[in-house]
Amino acid sequence: MPELVLPTTSVHESFLEAMDEFVAEGAENSQTAAWIEHNAPQWQDPTAFEVFVEAVKADALLETSRPDWHVPCTTLWWVDGETYLGRIAIRHVLNDFLLDVGGHIGYDVRPTRRREGHATAMLVGSLAWARGLGIESALVTCDDDNIGSIGVIEAAGGVLEDVRGIKRRYWVPTS
Template sequence: MRGKVISKLKLVFPSEEYKNQIISYKEEFILNNDSMDGTSNLISYENIDEWLEKLKRNLKEETVDKGLVPATTYLVIREDDKRLVGMIDIRHKLNDYLLNFGGHIGYSVRKTERRKGYATEMLKLSLEKCKELNIEKVLLTCNKEKIPSAKIILYNNGILENEIKNGDKITQRYWINLKF
């Protein structure tokens, strides 16, 4: 873990209350030409209200978009100043693509909040949510060249199963056993 978490974090389901922060989060990623992992495709939505409605539909098998699996997206809020520092998407189950390349959890931390230990804490909080969803084994993936991501997974008891060629990149697949 690079940095020490300087503040307690909480996971919050996105709502109107955080609309301006969500817009700011998206703008920061666009400005930095950064990948918005774990945001349930926020980058594609001009209208945040439509994105918020999509997140509600994503919660259930009956209403999730065709080809996708049910998932819960969370805002990661720093408790002391209520700032949105990251986002997490927890897929309730895996399809073929997620089994090979995506995993159960996707997440991102805004650039201005990186190297503070937040991603490690975010993954820990995500694993607690996975337990609540009765997911006994959690799959996490990362690109092989993203060494900090691999370290975060390993710190949270991830065990490397294998590596899969994904175009010109290599995807590492890690499992975390939550069954005790």
């Protein structure tokens, strides 16, 4: 049964396979795409992968050094045993960019495991984590033409606030 967990080295092999799927798909403009761009060559080495996993977990801590435009972010991985299925990021606060475009929560599911209900389960499961971070209503955005994500967000209770450019902005209650 899939579950949300903090990043773990136990899914190393499956994680690498999933990242290859994202590369083949041409993933861009997501946290996963940024991970691939900055870390992919080193991931083959288990020690380097462990360093990466610890850095992703540390991003949730206030004291972690990060670029000025980044905010603390708790990342959870959606796994089934040792199989990596996707990731969800919960940004603890909203800066101007996140308020306008990115939102509190962003997610992606590996391409070969889409349309199986994983994104909805991940989003619904992450709401308790968001509530624990003091987020009463989470802003979740998606492209205006992303029918799949529109369905995911609305299934999780998202209420459309508006559309800004190509982005639909929903507020999802966390309780």
